[in-house]
Amino acid sequence: MNALLHTEICDLLGIQYPIFLGGMVYVSYAxxxxxxxxxxGLGVLAGGSFQTKDELKExxxxxxxxxxxxxxxxVPLIYPLAQDMIDAARESRLPVVITSAGSSAKFTAMLHDAGIKVGHVVPSAKLAMKADKAGVDFIVTEGIEAGGHDSPLGITTMVLIPQAVDAVHVPVIAAGGIADHRGFVAARALGAQGIQMGTRFVAAAEAPVHQAFKQAIVDAGDDATVLTGMSIGRPVRVIRNKLADQVLELEKKGISEMEILSFIGPGRSKAASIDGDVETGSVMSGEIAGLISxxxxxxxxxxxxxxxxxKLIKEMNA
Ligand SMILES: Cc1cc2nc3c(=O)[nH]c(=O)nc-3n(C[C@H](O)[C@H](O)[C@H](O)COP(=O)(O)O)c2cc1C
Incomplete structure (x- = not known):
């Protein structure tokens, strides 16, 4: 068995390659x-895209x-429907749930009781240790390069992976800024047992999103994204457009969290993803969009x- 491509996480989850699809709201559908x-790889549905438990179960x-x-x-734990999503996973007997944006302690035991493996997304080694203590089966580290909601801690993938790997006893999967074989090998070299990609899979033929969203990623350069929401401690990485400029301008003026959130609104990422509004929608994408052509x-x-x-490992050994 090839140790580069077959790691502990493959056996744990019954998958061939340690390559995960990021659960992406309004993208990671069936x-x-x-x-x-x-x-x-491991496909991951985005619980955040659904309004009811029945919709998700369907x-x-x-x-x-x-x-x-x-x-x-x-399951993004900040969502009001988090409990419903957990119930849907249990009732549908899913093999694995990956929680994010919250404390893993709340649902891990409940999921384990239903025979479900649990992963948790973290932005720091400290939070990785906390999730490890809560009993998760694996950890997904997510660097600030990643598309979508990021952590105000701002730790990069390169720095985060080895520190998280050293801090925990369970497999670590690396997310944020990975889109090709070089990123995969780098993540493995840093101690990760696999990778999770978001942005690369948005620009996949099978992604059920608007063509304009995919094209925005293909057209993006390495400097195309910005972090909005930093001033309110809720950074979101998006491709810079009219909406992002407006939000950054409002942030400069120091307007409140409520005002910014009501300005962005929950429909803005759906507008980009489903309707293809890449000008006034929230075009969530990672910095690695620049590599995707x-x-x-x-x-x-x-x-x-x-x-x-x-091939890369062979060349390095030559
Ligand atoms: C459009 C988009 C939507 C996302 N939605 C979610 C989400 O609902 N829950 C979550 O935990 N992560 C979400 N993410 C993060 C991804 O799951 C993944 O960890 C991240 O994209 C990896 O970094 P990359 O974009 O550099 O590949 C989203 C990312 C993107 C680009």
């Missing part, structure tokens, strides 16, 4: 989730009809990482 699982069934491989569910099928994205990593 077609993309199933495509990643079918290609040997999407779980839809995904099951598209793949017989394991897939998981992301075309829309590719999920199978090709994963194959290139697998084959590219093996």
């Amino acid at each position: 077609p993309l989730v199933a495509a990643v699982s079918n290609a040997g 999407e779980i069934e839809k995904t099951r009809a598209m793949t017989s491989r394991p897939f998981g569910l992301n 075309s829309i590719k099928g999920v199978r090709e994205i994963i194959r290139e990482i697998v084959e590219g990593s093996q």
Whole structure:
């Protein structure tokens, strides 16, 4: 067995490659989730996209009809519906749940009782230790390079992975700023047992999002994203556009958290993702968008990482 591509997390979750799809609100729906699982990775549904438990359960069934491989569910713990999402995972007997944006302590035991493996997303080694103590099965470290909601701590992937790996006893999966085989090998070299990608998979053929959203990622350079919401301690990494400029301007004026949140509104990321409004929508994307120059099928994205990593290691050993 190839130690580079087959790690402990593969056996834990019954997957072929240690490559996860990030649970992305308004992106990680059944077609993309199933495509990643079918290609040997772990597809992860975004619980944040659903308004009711039944809607989510329907999407779980839809995904099951598209793949017989394991897939998981992301539960952002700040969502009012978090408990419903946990219940849906239990009732639907999902094999794995990845919690984020909150304390892992609340639901881990409950999920374990239902036979569900639990991962938790953290932005620092300290929080990784806390999740480890809460009994999670694995940790996803997410650096500030990542698309979407980030931590005000601002720790980068390069710095975060080895410190988290040294701090915990469970496998660490690296997220934030990874989109190809070089990122995969780098993450493995730093001690991660696998990777989670968001931005790369938004620009995948199977992602059920508006073409304009995918194209915005393809067109983006390495300096295309900005962190909005820093002034209120709730950073969100987006591609700079009219909305981002307006938010940054309001932040300069020091307006309150409530005002900023009501200005952005929950519909802004849906507007970008589903309606293709890349000017006044919230175009969540990571800094690694600059490396992504075309829309590719999920199978090709994963194959290139697998084959590219093996080739790279061979070259390094030559
Ligand atoms: C459009 C978008 C939506 C996201 N939504 C969520 C979410 O609902 N829950 C979550 O835990 N992470 C979310 N993320 C973060 C991803 O799951 C993943 O960890 C991150 O994108 C990895 O960094 P990368 O973008 O550099 O690949 C989102 C990211 C993007 C780009």
